[in-house]
Amino acid sequence: MKTNPALIALLAAGLAVSACSKKPPKVLPPDPGAAVSTETPASSQGPVPGSQADFAATLMGQDTILFDTDKYNIDSADQTALAAQAQWLAKYPAKRITLEGHCDERGTREYNLALGERRANAAKNYLATLGVDPMRIATISYGKERPAALGSDEASWARNRRAVTVTID
Amino acid sequence: MNTMSLALALALTAQPAFTQSAPDAATAQTAEPAIDVTDDSDWQNQTIAIPSFATNADVPTQASAGSTSALGFALAGVITADLQNNGLFKPTGPAALPRPALPQIQAPEYNNWGARGTDMLIQGYVRAEAGGQVTIGCYLYDVALKQQLAKAGWTLAPGDWRRAAHKCADLVYSRLSGESPFFDSKIAYIAEVGPKDRRLKRLAIMDSDGQNHEFLTTGQTTALTPRWSPDYKSILYLSYFNGQPRIYILDPATKSQRLLLSAKNPLFAPRWSPDGKWVLYSMASAGNTDIYKIPAAGGGTAIKLTDSPGIDIGGSFSPDGSRIVFESDRSGSQQIYVMNADGSGQKRISFFGGRGATPEWSPRGDQIAFTHIVGNLRVATMDPQGGSLRYLTDSWQDEAPTWAPNGRVIQFFRTAKSTGRTSVWQVDLTGRTLRKLDTPVDGSDPAWGALRP
Numbered sequence: 271m272k273t274n275p276a277l278i279a280l281l282a283a284g285l286a287v288s289a290c291s292k293k294p295p296k297v298l299p300p301d302p303g304a305a306v307s308t309e310t311p312a313s314s315q316g317p318v319p320g321s322q323a324d325f326a327a328t329l330m331g332q333d334t335i336l337f338d339t340d341k342y343n344i345d346s347a348d349q350t351a352l353a354a355q356a357q358w359l360a361k362y363p364a365k366r367i368t369l370e371g372h373c374d375e376r377g378t379r380e381y382n383l384a385l386g387e388r389r390a391n392a393a394k395n396y397l398a399t400l401g402v403d404p405m406r407i408a409t410i411s412y413g414k415e416r417p418a419a420l421g422s423d424e425a426s427w428a429r430n431r432r433a434v435t436v437t438i439d
Numbered sequence: 440m441n442t443m444s445l446a447l448a449l450a451l452t453a454q455p456a457f458t459q460s461a462p463d464a465a466t467a468q469t470a471e472p473a474i475d476v477t478d479d480s481d482w483q484n485q486t487i488a489i490p491s492f493a494t495n496a497d498v499p500t501q502a503s504a505g506s507t508s509a510l511g512f513a514l515a516g517v518i519t520a521d522l523q524n525n526g527l528f529k530p531t532g533p534a535a536l537p538r539p540a541l542p543q544i545q546a547p548e549y550n551n552w553g554a555r556g557t558d559m560l561i562q563g564y565v566r567a568e569a570g571g572q573v574t575i576g577c578y579l580y581d582v583a584l585k586q587q588l589a590k591a592g593w594t595l596a597p598g599d600w601r602r603a604a605h606k607c608a609d610l611v612y613s614r615l616s617g618e619s620p621f622f623d624s625k626i627a628y629i630a631e632v633g634p635k636d637r638r639l640k641r642l643a644i645m646d647s648d649g650q651n652h653e654f655l656t657t658g659q660t661t662a663l664t665p666r667w668s669p670d671y672k673s674i675l676y677l678s679y680f681n682g683q684p685r686i687y688i689l690d691p692a693t694k695s696q697r698l699l700l701s702a703k704n705p706l707f708a709p710r711w712s713p714d715g716k717w718v719l720y721s722m723a724s725a726g727n728t729d730i731y732k733i734p735a736a737g738g739g740t741a742i743k744l745t746d747s748p749g750i751d752i753g754g755s756f757s758p759d760g761s762r763i764v765f766e767s768d769r770s771g772s773q774q775i776y777v778m779n780a781d782g783s784g785q786k787r788i789s790f791f792g793g794r795g796a797t798p799e800w801s802p803r804g805d806q807i808a809f810t811h812i813v814g815n816l817r818v819a820t821m822d823p824q825g826g827s828l829r830y831l832t833d834s835w836q837d838e839a840p841t842w843a844p845n846g847r848v849i850q851f852f853r854t855a856k857s858t859g860r861t862s863v864w865q866v867d868l869t870g871r872t873l874r875k876l877d878t879p880v881d882g883s884d885p886a887w888g889a890l891r892p
Contacts, residue, residue, distance in 0.1 A: 342726070375854070376816075376836075378773075378816070378838050381766065381796055383663075384721065387728070391723075391726035395726075410705070411684065411723070415661060417859075418636070422856040
């Protein structure tokens with residue numbers, strides 16, 4: 271229920287354009303600093319390892335977890351996604367992230383700001399239990415101000431009740 | 440618009456007789472809880488003629504309306520619009536009326552106005568002063584009694600001419616309704632443009648009728664939830680200025696701003712105390728949001744008022760400053776609570792199903808306006824004990840009510856399904872007179888200031 275086919279399709283489409291291949295990059299020494307300084311993320315070679323583009327490509331939609339109406343608990347689908355995030359973060363221990371909490375439009379503005387913070391914080395706490403240093407994790411709430419899906423229907427609202435992990439390049 | 444036409448149609452069939460004062464909306468409302476107002480039996484209105492204000496000499500002014508004569512016509516138009524939009528009166532504006540000469544301003548032709556079916560007559564004059572200022576006089580007459588009921592005059596800069604019109608409308612409204620004035624006041628709100636997922640949100644201000652509009656921020660960072668200080672010298676609002684939601688205090692005259700307080704945590708929902716000395720705000724920490732207060736002047740120590748697991752947010756002081764109404768989901772869903780100003784005595788007052796949010800205490804103290812969520816979001820009122828629930832709107836998504844300074848009119852914002860477009864609306868406490876404000880772009884989070892000092 272929680273993984274989103276449309277989001278995955280979007281990400282896949284984005285990859286097809288930017289990387290021409292879904293093959294994960296196989297650069298042996300994961301040295302993000304050198305990679306960034308010596309080469310631009312050329313479209314033929316896939317995203318730079320350790321970059322936000324790499325994170326998004328590796329996670330395949332699991333950079334986002336979804337919540338039920340007014341809820342902020344981490345269910346099993348969320349746990350799987352956060353485990354995949356933690357795995358990637360373990361490979362790049364210097365990498366910091368921002369967890370963005372969001373809500374659907376069917377609530378009042380101020381409450382949703384606080385609820386988005388609560389969702390981001392729930393994801394942060396779970397990542398911490400998986401060994402990610404909380405000092406690497408910032409949280410921010412956008413409430414209902416930045417929807418991902420634009421419709422006013424249950425399907426769109428389900429996609430908007432989310433916490434999105436963004437790595438800081 | 441339909442509501443307006445309905446109101447006017449009702450007005451036409453109502454008793455044209457002289458009425459000493461308008462019906463008391465509050466007492467007329469207490470009857471049945473949780474239903475929409477459709478009972479028009481207490482509907483009363485007065486026909487009011489507002490002919491163009493006269494002048495001693497038609498000379499140019501610096502006012503946007505033009506010469507003293509053009510200004511006289513514009514003043515009567517603004518007064519007409521003010522009185523039309525609150526549901527108590529049936530005004531007729533200057534375009535449909537004869538234009539009195541200066542000598543008639545203080546000696547109205549009662550018989551002619553009576554023959555037109557006019558109950559009340561507002562006349563006035565405009566005089567250009569030597570220093571570039573203008574003097575505007577305002578007179579209210581009872582046509583049947585052939586008697587002057589009220590008068591006032593103001594000398595002001597030509598650019599402030601609309602204020603004189605609002606003050607004149609306030610004079611008439613107060614005298615005829617027995618209520619406190621409210622037209623001479625300003626609104627702060629969030630002006631919105633752009634697609635639903637990338638809305639540009641700017642802080643903006645305007646007069647209570649939507650005129651004299653001004654943007655205060657550029658929109659480079661998202662601005663939300665403004666509140667006027669009681670003296671109009673500062674606006675509290677939330678901005679993502681440095682990446683996190685934080686609370687800023689902005690001086691609308693200079694557009695300079697400062698942080699209310701430095702904190703790593705996100706801060707939400709700023710509110711003034713009635714005396715302007717304290718600011719209520721909410722701070723999130725590790726998923727838990729509580730309400731605090733801090734001296735508005737800065738430098739003081741914050742006092743934590745709530746300490747429950749859950750989201751406590753959005754406080755609003757009672758007009759005497761002794762109590763605070765706020766929302767909390769400590770029971771499992773958003774509900775309305777009241778506490779003393781020091782945080783003691785926290786008590787839930789909403790028990791009518793659904794969720795309650797964005798409570799705002801009326802400046803009169805007798806009502807709390809809030810957003811009631813049962814699927815749709817609707818603006819409603821209740822008394823401070825949680826009784827007498829009444830809906831003022833019935834649409835897909837109406838939220839965040841704000842009170843006129845006299846506690847008789849409410850503004851709120853409406854969000855359109857699918858497009859996400861927002862607009863500012865106004866409704867009187869009977870729920871009869873509903874209208875959209877004419878803002879230059881979309882608008883949300885209206886915050887009505889006090890009567891201007």
